Amino acid sequence: QVQPVESGGGLVQAGDSLRLSCTASGGTFSTYIVGWFRQAPGKEREHVAALYYSGGSTWYADSVKGRFTISKENNKVYLQMNTLKPEDTAVYYCAVGIQLTQYDYWGQGTQVTVSS
Numbered sequence: 630q631v632q633p634v635e636s637g638g639g640l641v642q643a644g645d646s647l648r649l650s651c652t653a654s655g656g657t658f659s660t661y662i663v664g665w666f667r668q669a670p671g672k673e674r675e676h677v678a679a680l681y682y683s684g685g686s687t688w689y690a691d692s693v694k695g696r697f698t699i700s701k702e703n704n705k706v707y708l709q710m711n712t713l714k715p716e717d718t719a720v721y722y723c724a725v726g727i728q729l730t731q732y733d734y735w736g737q738g739t740q741v742t743v744s745s
Contacts (some may be wrong), residue, residue: 631656631734633663633723636658638739649708649739651723658682662726663706665699667719667741674722679729680706688729693717713743 637649651663664679678699681690687699698709710717721741726732 630663631658631725633725633734633736635721635723635736635739638721639742640742640744641727643713643715643743643745645713645743646709646711646740647713648710649721649723651706651736653706653725657704658701658706658725659704660727661698662729662732663701664724664726664729664732665697665706665708666722666724666732667717668722668738669716671717672719675719677721678708682706700723708739713741715743715745717741718743 632654634652634654665677666674668674677690677693680699696712700707719740722738723736724732725734
């Protein structure tokens, strides 16, 4: 089974950019939807972006549309985050599934902290 592994989190200032990576361990993303989620302390998990890996279609939450871009290359999925805001601070998770509303495999998460 495919296991997503995230990397690329860190501490940045407001207005900066950051790129997260999700690597497929033990399999391939080719037949899946790959999604990025985030969860801030005390808040519910939020689905922020998704990529239909084989066809390339994408989906974004309104909260990140125009600032975040999801892309793929060589069995990796990236989340390019531009013009970061303090409210983007969260643990970001990569997940793999077969439907936009059903994800079966989750990564361990990577922390993104945006200072004001």
